[in-house]
Amino acid sequence: MTKKFALSSALVAATLAFSGLAQAQQAGTWLFRVGAMSIIPQVSSGDLSAPSVPGVKIDVDSSTTLAGGISYMLTDNWSLDVPLAIPPKHKIKGDGAISGSGEIGTTRVVPATMFLQYRFLEAQSTWRPYLGAGLTYARFYGEKGNGTLTAITDPGGSTTLSIKSEFAPTVQAGMTYSLTPQVYLDGWVGKTFLKVRSTLSTGQHIDTKLDPVIVGLSVGYRY
Template sequence: MKKIRTISLSLAALAAMTVAGGAFAQSAGTFQVRLGAIHIAPSVSSGDLGPPSLPGSKIDVEADTQLGGGITYMVTDNIALDVPLALPFKHRIKGDGAVAGTGELGHTRSLPMSLFGQWRFGEANAKFRPYVGGGLTYAKFYKETASNTLSSITGGSPSVPTTMSIQSKLAPTLIIGMVYSINERWFVEAMVGKTFIKTKTTLSTGQTIDARLNPTTAALSVGYRF
């Protein structure tokens, strides 16, 4: 987290040093690249772990922040295509409901891959341009690791520990954001998005649990257009 904050502050300082007069064009044919921090916070609605298990055994998923950014192409003066990019996220999975307080049940890596369309308000040379948009996100889950706690509540043993697998899913995403031009080339961008995703976790014991993750994504970055 400290590393991400340091990089973001350094980028902001670099952009501030280049402030100069000129147009702030985000016109058709313009490419924009950006770098900053991305925070993903799941809003989990969990089903119950399948039997045999304690009734009401549910899960929760913690948030994570990583270095990220993206590439944007202005198709017209108002329509843009955007591809967000980020390092993989690591999410801790905790017990909830009847097993709340048991601690970490496991963790997983996730790599969201998205393509968004945006409508940017205002003129191409406006200094401040809010936007709305949406698209599709493919949430790739991998390197799922179960804890000893999960093994203990699902009947696993040290010799045959419980393992888990999380389904990767394609889901819709809605976004809102803004771009503030520092000068002709440099800009600051902020974005908030909501992805609507339901997935299933399958344990090596045969038990399954469904959960709506519906994460909120927040990103703050410094960018350069050319």
């Protein structure tokens, strides 16, 4: 009797585990994840407008932050995804004619994005690659210029800067890997085609293509 009970229990457990895996990413499933995200700007800077020394440009450092996201399976293959992150802080550096000046300011950004994703293979597959396309609203805030920026643009003054928030398209490619019927790993790489204008309190401005590459790695839970 004991052996029969043990065998029956094992079969039930196996059936439940398989059932959970089969429903891993089926229609109606919520997927939650937490991990880290790096934003790596691919900067192409214009020149600072007059009055200015010719060839004054800027560069922007990469930043890594705590991140995650929420996905909802519309069907077994189509999903909506919203990445979430603590707003990263980016250092703005001098480039071009002022490439040796170092940091000239900082900014934080909220990269609010929604993706429509297509997930390949079956809902129960251990590996599921996916492609996504969406729209990002890059909201910049907390911009700060430092003494170096002031020395370059308005000696004796106190230069401040602001960066205009913009909408931009974003594409991504990623993959999930099931560790258990509920727990999975998620990794993705994306690119946002973003151009912004930074304006100084002196009236000068500079247009910059940021076009950041985004890399995310998370642990997730299915519900």
